[in-house]
Amino acid sequence: MTRGQLAEVIAQLCGDKNAQPIHVTKRVMRMLHAQLSILQEKTGGQVAVPAIGVTTQRKSSPFRHDRITQLAALRTVTDRFVLDLVERPKVGVEEAAGRLLFAAIIFGGLVFKPLLVALPKALNNTLFGARGLLWLDLELEEGAACPRRWFPDPVTQCLILNWQKAGHAWPIATNSPTTTARLVAKTLAAFGCSGRETQLSWLIDANLVRLRIEMPALLVDFLESPQRGQSLPARAWWRLLCNYHLSASHGDGAERQREPVPGDDFPARTNVSPGTADDQHVLRLLSKALTPTGSARNLKPAAAVRALNALRAQANAGILAGLLIDWSAWIISGTDRRRLRPSSVRRYLSALAAPLLASAGELDPRDESVDELGSRYEQTLASIRNPLQRQMASIALQHFHQFLTLGYDVPPVVIDGVVTGIQQVNANTLSDSEYARIRTLIDQSNLRGRSKRMLRVMCTFLYRLGLRRNELAWLRLADIQSDPGDKRPLLWVHTHPKSSLKTQSSLRRLALGHLMPADERRELWAWKAIRLRELGAHPPHDALLFCEQGADTQRVSDHEIDILVTLA
Structure with a gap:
């Protein structure tokens, strides 16, 4: 008997026309599990009961x-x-x-x-x-x-x-x-x-x-x-x-100018070195400020915020230690999902604060690059041996870096080990200014000339044509059905023996003349000419458009595509 048939039988036995079969089925399944567990203990037998399906929540797309x-x-x-x-x-x-x-x-x-x-x-x-x-x-x-x-x-x-x-x-x-x-x-x-x-x-x-x-x-x-x-x-x-936005040829000097910030919102820069007795003393005071006094079981959020503000004003804390104090006050006084109790913040700090100061105490996160911050975060988590403490520290690190992103304009960093329970819709679109910014960063990077050209064309395909990662990685030279002189160049996106699209039988024909400006089409023809020179007189029919040098039929690594996603 299938699960659906079982649900119908139980609904009929129940006699309640308003009862939903799936809910009745769950109740009966729990009862059967309990009875069969008792039977298993007495007889030593093994009985399997089909599990109830779990529905994963999915947020609606903002671009319906x-x-x-x-x-x-x-x-x-x-x-x-x-x-x-x-x-x-x-x-x-x-x-x-x-x-x-x-x-x-x-x-x-x-x-x-x-x-x-x-x-x-x-x-x-x-x-x-x-x-x-x-x-x-x-x-x-x-x-x-x-x-x-x-x-x-x-x-x-x-x-x-x-x-x-x-x-x-x-x-x-x-x-x-x-x-x-x-x-x-x-x-x-x-x-x-x-x-x-x-x-x-x-x-x-x-x-x-x-x-x-x-x-x-x-x-x-x-x-x-x-x-x-x-x-x-x-x-x-x-x-x-x-x-x-600024074009790639003019650089990004103007975009690096930061706006003046009113008041004393930013922690003062001190001469305290990381990991010294001063910072260790600040951590002890921070833990004490989040601990209830007397016979009270829990510390009220308002009292915790007042204690943290007083500690921030009096303690001679380093840059990173001061940011930890500010983050504690920020997340305790937050609202809705972003608020944590003082006891939870104290547990997070006990797992994260000391390893983070030991790994990155001398840095100012507001002035460091994404790669440097990601490397220090990895060192911090790797230095924690206890897996439970490491998991707690990774969650705390995510909250802490979100505070830096929202309050101090620090770029987002991917932190390993943090998993969300609700499936989110990936609705991250690029604006014109962000697209120009990515191309500027590619030009200013330390990559070789070939890699820069390839990344620029890949970035154009992602932005102008709306391709998925898998579609971009497995594009072939033969999918461009035109030459530089054609007035109506076309790109075919379809399933082939090495790759399948999200829908197996789908086929898209993209008019590059309408979707890409003339200068970006010239970049595409220049990149195609480079690939044809690399392949020689008789290029294979399955040669890829984007690949590492010398590996004509091997797709680019996920790292190359993730560079563009990280820059975005």
Whole structure:
């Protein structure tokens, strides 16, 4: 009897028309397992019961067809907003408030509703400015630690300054998601929008699709979450939003200039050397700050954060030890999934802090390369002999590096040993600026000329043609069905004896003349000429387009493709 037949029989025996067969089957299976275990102990026999299938959760893709169609409507709404802003610079208080909320969503990236609701209060209480910067500290709860330091974009900055100059008071005494949505809808209706385009939820969803196309995925995940941190400064944010980038020929000197950061957010640089008695003493004080005193079983998060802030101000900690203190306070005072209890942070630090200081205590993670950080992280985990402690340290290291990424713009690093329980959709798309940045990094790398050419063409295929890794690695020279002089060059992506696509019988014909600019097509023809010279007068029919030198039928290693993914 199959599992489905068994479920139907049990549902009929149950007599409950509303009962779901799979749930009844699970209950009966657990009962059978218990009874058969008793029988096995008494008789020594072995009985097998079929297991119930486990359903793996899968998040819906942010690029579904119904969401992509929102982009054109969002662009129309944005154009109408800008035109109305120019034609009617002075409006009433309610419409001015709605304009400010609309600009904060569309141009400022404020797409988490509770933070949007907290914006009116922040305009009066936590609006700051220094050294040409303007920022707001948005609070989700009264008296709670500031979860988000938000730097408004230039458009929203102008609206905020005009609001302050006019001396307006927020038109609604008690702000809520409903009143916020009503203000936005009234403002959009004033310049001709109607229907779903005036709904706050639709506006946020459509803007999230646009941001996921233009922005790095890690940044968008941060924007639509309640976790603590700070947004990008206005200049860096506007450059990403407007797709401003430098070409590969001009280098990346301008992109290395960092924005000024207000206040004393960054740990002070000290002359304390790593692994010394000072750092060891700081670790002991850090563990003590996270330990409950007296008869209390657990330490309250607010008390732990106060103790950590006091320790940070008084202790003579090195750079990395100071960052560990800041991370502890950040993750304890976080919200939702990003918050840990003080006892959990203490256990993580007991597994990670000492090995990390021993391996990388002299480094400043904010100034090191991705390869250097990855190497030091590997040394840290390799120095921990206990497998349970090593697993705990790898999880803590992931949380710690995420703090560095969100708070100090440190590039992401792949940490071995960290596994997630929910299957995630890989929706990491590249924007124009990121694509140009990757090509710049390839040109500035220490690779040989042939490897640089190959990586540039591979990067073009990934970005312009949307190929998967397996499709890219197994492309053959014969799949390019044209010569440099043809006006309609084609690329065929199909299954062949050495490789199969995701769908066995699929076949795609890509028009390179429409998908690739002329300069990138010239790079492709130059690379194809190099491969033909390497193969000689009689190239084999299965010669690959991308391969290591001297290995004409052996695909490029995953490391070569992972270089592009890491750069992205």
